[in-house]
Amino acid sequence: MSEEDFLAQRFEEHRPHLRAVAYRMLGSLSEAEDAVQEAWFRLSRSDTDAVENLGGWLTTVVGRVCLDMLRSRSTRGEEPLHDQDGWVRLPDPLISGPDRIDPEQEILLADSVGIALMVVLQTLAPAERLSFVLHDMFAVPFDDIATVLGRTPASTRQLASRARRRVQGAAPAPDADLTRRRRVVDAFLAAARGGDFDALVAVLDPDVVARSDGGTLLPSALRRGAAEVASQAITFARFAEAGRPALINGTPGVVAFAEGRPMSVMAFTIQGDRVIALDILTDPERLARLDLSALGV
Numbered sequence: 001m002s003e004e005d006f007l008a009q010r011f012e013e014h015r016p017h018l019r020a021v022a023y024r025m026l027g028s029l030s031e032a033e034d035a036v037q038e039a040w041f042r043l044s045r046s047d048t049d050a051v052e053n054l055g056g057w058l059t060t061v062v063g064r065v066c067l068d069m070l071r072s073r074s075t076r077g078e079e080p081l082h083d084q085d086g087w088v089r090l091p092d093p094l095i096s097g098p099d100r101i102d103p104e105q106e107i108l109l110a111d112s113v114g115i116a117l118m119v120v121l122q123t124l125a126p127a128e129r130l131s132f133v134l135h136d137m138f139a140v141p142f143d144d145i146a147t148v149l150g151r152t153p154a155s156t157r158q159l160a161s162r163a164r165r166r167v168q169g170a171a172p173a174p175d176a177d178l179t180r181r182r183r184v185v186d187a188f189l190a191a192a193r194g195g196d197f198d199a200l201v202a203v204l205d206p207d208v209v210a211r212s213d214g215g216t217l218l219p220s221a222l223r224r225g226a227a228e229v230a231s232q233a234i235t236f237a238r239f240a241e242a243g244r245p246a247l248i249n250g251t252p253g254v255v256a257f258a259e260g261r262p263m264s265v266m267a268f269t270i271q272g273d274r275v276i277a278l279d280i281l282t283d284p285e286r287l288a289r290l291d292l293s294a295l296g297v
Contacts, residue, residue, distance in 0.1 A: 025067075026069060031069060035065045039061045039065060060134075063145070096250075123166070127149055127151075130159075134148075182252045188268070192237040195237075201226045205272075208275055210222070210224075210232065210280065211223075211279050243257070262287045265280070265281040
């Protein structure tokens with residue numbers, strides 16, 4: 001085996017981990033693949049003889065690539081607006097069958113990286129996101145992160161702490177019982193399809209937040225409160241011919257279809273038998289690119 005082949009083999013061993021890092025940073029599966037590929041180019045052009053921990057070295061390289069991509073988004077005006085602006089770009093959803101996560105997605109979803117958490121990560125400034133993701137999710141030392149950011153370890157620690165407070169305040173952990181969460185989703189769907197407003201309100205938290213991302217082709221929206229979300233859910237249910245249960249980033253959700261094509265992907269965050277957040281992807285362009293093979297589509 002040549003030296004280049006040996007290096008490529010070692011890189012492939014780390015690829016799933018690197019994709020997980022890039023997905024959390026970017027929220028885009030295609031951009032995550034681009035970031036990982038760029039890491040390979042940099043590795044193949046580098047002298048790694050003195051690198052003792054290749055996995056750690058590659059993690060920081062991917063982090064640096066993702067940081068550049070995030071800053072480029074901001075320069076082009078592509079960063080998502082915050083909730084108060086009425087629009088938010090949802091991350092690419094990872095869709096599995098209703099009963100188990102696709103084995104290829106398991107490492108991407110380690111640490112229960114649900115859609116609600118990914119949404120919050122995308123509202124962080126690039127440096128905050130890098131510090132939080134690398135340290136809190138992948139245990140990268142602050143000294144190494146500081147090198148990527150060009151800051152001191154102390155200031156990098158402060159960035160991660162600030163990001164941590166934002167995440168804890170805006171992305172509460174869902175209930176752990178998957179079966180109970182599925183029952184709540186089923187109750188939501190039954191009430192929406194039956195046009196039962198009172199039953200729908202009963203399964204929604206009074207302060208529920210529903211975010212939809214329609215991309216450039218459809219209007220996006222932010223709705224708050226059980227009554228407003230329930231009214232919209234009933235209206236939407238009239239247009240969807242069928243809804244298939246699925247796991248969306250490892251948590252119960254629904255993929256709705258109309259005329260055989262996906263109409264929406266709905267991810268639920270549930271606490272105490274009530275829906276506290278509903279994230280809905282309705283962007284036709286992104287829906288058309290989804291891998292729905294796990295649902296038999």
